[in-house]
Amino acid sequence: MGLLIRNNVQVGELALQQATFLLPEAARAIEIGEQLDAQRTVSRGVAWKNSPHRDHDRRARTRCLPLPGGLLAAMKVPESGMPEETYWESLFDIPLILDRLKIDRTVGHVAELGCGYGTFTLPVARRIHGTLFTFDIEPAMIAHTLARAAEEDISNVNAALRDVLATGFGLEPECCDAVLLFNILHFPQPDDLIRKAAAVLRPGGRVLAIHWRSDIETPRGPPLHLRPKPSDAPRWADAAGLTVAEVLDLPPWHFGVVLAT
Ligand SMILES: C[S@@+](CC[C@H](N)C(=O)[O-])C[C@H]1O[C@@H](n2cnc3c(N)ncnc32)[C@H](O)[C@@H]1O
Secondary structure, three states: OOOOOOOOHHHHHHHHHHHHHHOHHHHHHHHOOOOOOHHHHHHHHHHHHOOOOHHHHHOOOOOOOOOOOOOOOOOOOOOOOOOOHHHHHOOOOHHHHHHHOOOOOOOOOEEEEOOOOOOOHHHHHHHOOOOEEEEEOOHHHHHHHHHHHHHOOOOOEEEEEOOHHHHOOOOOOOOEEEEEEEOOOOOOOOHHHHHHHHHOEEEEEEEEEEEEOOOOOOOOOOOHHHOOOHHHHHHHHHHHOOEEEEEEEEOOOEEEEEEEO
16 A cells, blocks of 8 residues: 555655645545556646646645555664654644744755654744755655645745655755754664764754653653663764754753754
C-alpha cells in the first residue's frame, strides 16, 4: 500500500512534491494507497494548476495520510515515528518555543529536517520572511505538510522527499539563516548531520535544536538512553566549527540548543 515511486529517488521527489501540491487527485490517491506513475502525475498536476477547480479542490486535502511502508528505509532516524497528530501537537507550547528561539520576521530562509505533520513548519513559515525548505523521508509527511500549507494559504513552504542523513539538505551553501533540528537528534553520532546543517548556514546563521528532556518524566519521546542532552551541545558545536550560543528551557517537556556560526 502507499505511493509507489517507480523511478529513482530524484524523480520521486519531484513527482511527489509537485503532484501533492498541484493535483488534489494525487493526494487522494495517496490517501487510499493507490499507485501512481510519477511522471504522468506531474504532467497532469501542471495542467490542473491552471484549472478553475483548483481553489475548491485544495480544501478537500486535509486528511492525515497513512504512512507508506518500506519506500525509503535508508537512514530514517530510529524512534522517529509519530503518534496521532492532535495528541503530538498538544505536547508543545509552539509560540513559546519559537519566541525563545527568536524565530521572527528578521529571519530569511530556513531549512528543516523532518517536517512530520508540519507542526513547526507552518508556524515558522508564517513568522519568517524567507522560504522554509523542509525535508522528510516519509512521503506521507511531505504530502500532509504541503496539504496543510495549501489549506492555510501559506506559500513559502517548499517541502521535498529526502533522506537528509544520507544526502544532506541539497541546498546552496550559506543560503539559510537557520536550520531546524527538532525532535530528531536522538541517534548516536549526530556530528555529521550538524556539519551538514552548518554547511547551509550563512555567516550569522544558527542551528536550532530542540528535544525531549531526559531529566524529568515526559509523556512522549524516544527511550531515555537515546535522548540527547544539553551537555552534548559543545561536542556538536566543535564538530561543525560552531559555538554554543544558548541552552534554553522550553517548557513543559523540552530543552533547546542554539549553535551559532
Ligand atoms: C519525531 S518526528 C519530528 C517531526 C517534527 N520535526 C516535529 O518536531 O514535529 C521526526 C521526523 O523526521 C523524519 N525523518 C527521520 N529520519 C529522516 C531522514 N533521514 N531524513 C529526513 N527525514 C527523516 C521522520 O519521518 C519524521 O517525520
